[in-house]
Amino acid sequence: MTRSWRITGAVDAARARIATARLAAAYGVPALERTRLTTALSAQLGQCLTKGGTWRLTLDATAAPAEEGLLHIMVSPEPGTAAAAQPPWRTTVRCPEAADPAGAAMVADDPAVLAEALLGADEDTALVLERLAQQEELVAFHREELHQTNQGVLALHAELDAAGRAQREAFAAERRARTEAESARRRLTFLADASAVLTASLNHDEIVRRLPELLVPEYARAVDIWLFDGDGDRRAPAPHPAAAVLAARTGRPQYAAGHPGGLPGVDDQPPSALDPGRPLLCIPLPTRRAPLGVLTLSPPGDRWDPDDAVMLIELTRRASIAIDNARRFEHNRDIAETLQRALLTDLPTTPGLSLAARYLPATHGLNIGGDWYDAFRQPDGSLITVIGDVTGHGLHAAVMMSQLRTALRAYAVDGGSPGQLLTRLHTFLHHLQPDLYATAVIARFRPGDPTLTWAAAGHPPPVLRTPDGRVRTLDAKPGAMLGIPLRQEIADHTAPLAPGSTLALYTDGLVERRAQGIDPGIERLSDALGAFGPAELESDLEGSADRILTPLLSDSERDDDVCLLLCHLAA
Template identity: 35%
Template sequence: MADVVSEGAAEPGTRTLRAELALKTLGGDLDPYERLHAILEQVLVFTSATVAAVYLPDGEGQALSLTASAGVPRNLYGLSDSYPAAGTAPVAETCRSGRPSWLVSTDLHEDADAHPVAADHPGADAHPGADAHPVAADHPVGDVQEGAGPPEDADIRRVRAESFSLGVLPLRERGCLVAVGDGTDAFDAEDRHCLDLLAEAAAGAAPAPPAGFGASFDLAMDSGRVEVDDALLELFGIGQDDFDGRVETLIALTVPEDLPALMSVVEADHMSIGDRELEFRILQPSGEQRWLRLRGRILPGGENRPARLVGTVADASTLRTGRGDVARIQRLAAALATAGTVRDVSQAVVTALRKPLRADRIALAELEGDRLVVTVLDPPQPEVWPEVWRSEWRSEWPDAPVRTMPTLATALREGRAGIWPAGAHLEPALADVGPGGLAVLPLPAGGRMAGACLIGWDSPHDFGPEERALLTAASGLAGQALMRAHAFDAEHELVGMLQRTLLPRRLPQLPGAVAVARYLPTTAGLEVGGDWYDVIPLPDNHVALVIGDVQGHNAGAATLMGQMRTALRAYAVEGHPPDVVVSHANRLLMDMETDLFATCCYVDIDMEEGSAWYVRAGHIPPVLRHPNGSTEISESEGGPPLGVVMQADFPMSPLRLTPGTVLALTTDGLVESADIDVEDGLDQLAAELSAADPAHLGVVADTLLGGANRDDDVALLLIRYDGMALRPQRENWSVWRVPQAVGQARRYTRRVLRRWGADSVSDSVLLVVSELVTNALVHTDGRVRLDLTLLADRLRVSVADSSPRTPVKPTVIGWEATGGRGILLVEAMSSAWGTVPVSGGKQVWAEIPIE
């Protein structure tokens, strides 16, 4: 409930005298906005106010707009950015009457269903328990519609104070000073006397309307039309007769390096209500550069009234030193001059910007077509980055298409830096980089965009003019350095292109396991290697892991590597056991008439049972890290490298995986060099794996690669076996070729369904079993096997036979046809069906949902 508090008066007290003294010490060189902010800060110091704000009429006199504020966030008390001048809000009534108002609001609750209760003022008839509305809402309290809110501030937060006091003091009929304090007795007699004094000072400091103040402007954000005075035209060196009223005419004089920062202020697409300030350079008619300082504020639009940017421009040439920024730019330029690789360039930018800007994270990415390839993330921990930017870029080259981030795409297309304050509405991939503020710097070079740099802050961050200039200069230097690094480091570009083409872009999601991979090319000369890895999902919750190395470092080795990876994947998908897969690959390589050979290690893991079989073809053995931290280098007999002996044996060896076990496969570049033999290198790898935390597998991989030998390629594949949370139930039946075979298969299926408690789908399942088993017996020779698998919500029927021919669904069946309806029945009774190759034959499967 709100009560009117009568005005009081008091003789000047100690605080008032101190406020008078503080006003006298304000420097005479402050511009109107700086002086007004200083006075509002004195309101907070010398009175009980927690929020102080000044509202001034706009150019047309139709609205009172927030010009400056200080203290805690004003929306905690429901203060809006703008109020209609003819409205009933206390702000408007005080400006019209010229008399101060002292108001009190009580009984406010944080979890009210509506907006905060309006502070009462003379003539308002507040009702206890009324729905809450803004403290200065533009309507009487007693005439509020349920669910309504002020049109000028539709996103007001809920009030946090239980009660508060409100003081509204006129500023010589040009606006008003608003002070808010916690509690119903926040402003005593001396507070009010002190506020009268500070309001008088604020009236003298408040910026005059644009038409009456030197070097001022009033920009309509929708049309770009700008009203300026003679002083501003003189600063820009433009005569009255030569100015056409377009903001583009003024912007055209800006130094190109400062244009992105200036456009971020005057572009309507990125605006939010609030103060704006920056420094920029213009080119004078003499060809010399001149520093200008822009101070302004965005005023909200309304009905038939566009949003506007109003403010002043001053000569900043004598005020600006920028020595620290110049030194930083010089250090960055020196570091970039010696940066040989793209990663060196990225690290130099991080070193030059992150600490000076006190940023929480920086990402640099190269632009390749419509895709961003991340070159550095700082800090490197995955959990501090959104999914698309995480540190696994080094192996999986995450696909970050620019089209998925429209804000970034616009910045790259237009070549302008983008700066967004806290709370800006951005796509998640960008908003999570800088929740307290985000800067997106396009990196231009040679007439095109070389990439982008993202700088993010967690806490609300103010972008000062010196900081904007530093970002602009750094983006130009980094873009040019990236282009030089491409030319200087052509061999790494070639390696990256080949690896992105021949290696998996992403690893698949595995049932009951997590896998990560890394590949590091050699840094020695113009050489391309033949190391590769692969992760292959197989039927029945099996997964195949492959890692290999083709002899040599050249394009031929890389090409052969791609062929071997494709061949091994094809043989694995056909359903062969590990020894047969590797034997087939060996014969293929022997038939290719190449002088090169390859080593590989192939592992087939049963994710349901936690068991595995592996084969080594001249390759180093796997390394296991058990859940207790102990490690084991698997010792087993292996076969010769692929492509050496036509009739070679590749014996299989078992592995046992318990939940929490990490399996590491790598190439010799990680464990062997001129200074260390392979046995010692494996021991060192096992020790580092034992000390690592398997919960963050990507970090483990990065740690293991920290001391890698860069004279050779390195491939690393890690998998952590977690075990399947839900294991399917399986049963199988060998179908004998006897007249009663189909009936036997049906009776067996019925018994299994009864045991599993799946009688509800028995009719559909039995019909599918009859059709699949009949087709296998009639159209194939050899062994036939029926497999039944119960998953969480479906039952899978599979029939395997020795024929590789896939059944074909007929398109048309005439009335006289005696066959061809079986597959149509299977399709009708199941949610999905298909075939997969199995050891020279095939398996036809169908899935029936369980309700």
């Protein structure tokens, strides 16, 4: 179906608009779409009236009744008029319903009909406005909802940002704490290891030598140790920084540099005149009486970390204790060695019998122990040779050894064989010191008698070398140790003694080793004694004693004292 209207003025345009609206309503076009159509058509017709000329509005419905179709609207100028050159205007709307538009297309000139059409247009406009109001309310609702969502998102972003900053700060604090803990662990480990190294030696020169090796280059670039030679002596052969002198006088660590050190427990001083460009940390070596000296350090970099300075002060304190203990030990060791030497008497000179003795103190602990040797004459002219070992070590064992030696000499004045002398010593020691024991072996040489008489009490057996170079161990059954809570009579033993024979008496320190026992050591001693020629022992018994000790004491560390007494009968 096609409808057409000729438009030359506003009344024609109004009628055409009303007819279009009625036809759209008849075809079931929704009110909103119908309002959009009539509004667009009104605007276009307004432009046509403004341009002038004659125009034609054509409506063309392409669907049959009861079928959904399309409604085509076109506004075009009529040919031959002033607007003929203008392009046509077209639009299309969908028609959901199909109806008879015959009555809807006629618009009379009756004012009532025009008014009714105008009111219908207002109703469509009101419906559009109502829909618009609903949409505005919906938009406002969604706008508010979006605003609330945005506020929540912003708050969440703020919380996440705050949580991120807190987490970053926590991570940074954890890294700092881990770094500080690792540094503290490193310092404590170094302090423990260095302390173990310093206290392992009882030689103060060794401690002084090791201290710079421990500190350079990690904790110091250079180390100077100033030790005072005597009590109250603060003079040194070389000039020392003023800070070191002040540290010696006050007993407080001093830091000499052009800037404050900020080190805990350390006093700041001006730069040293001896080396103005280098910071110096001067730490006294404290003792209970007075400082032993001053340790002067220069930093490995520009300055020290405060924690490193605290560690260095503690290490210096421990080094001072180690040096002081080593000096005390060396002093006591010298006194003990002097005492030990004084207790060991000179050997007597006997025609036809040569004697050579050696005593070596243990390398650990004080150089004093219970090992001893002795040789003296009895009233009948016999020569008593003895070697013994008091259990234990130190001053107490040395004092007991001296008492046993004195008691043996006193008993020997009354005569008696080696076994009888050892029996009396056993009784004496048991009553004098019930908790102290000793071992000993006594050999007696009679002038003109080709027989050696000997007795042993818990002691390693003597070794006898005959003139032909053969060596035998005098291992006849010995008595028990001296001083044990047991009544015993120690027996005498004899052995042939030809001219040119050599008897070796010794303590267990010469032959016993923890990993091997005592028997291999006795075999080595026998081999060493048998390796000599007769002329060597006859002409140089002292040198022979040294040559015996050399292979038997190849290791420099000894846990026990060593005694050796060689008795050589002239050929």
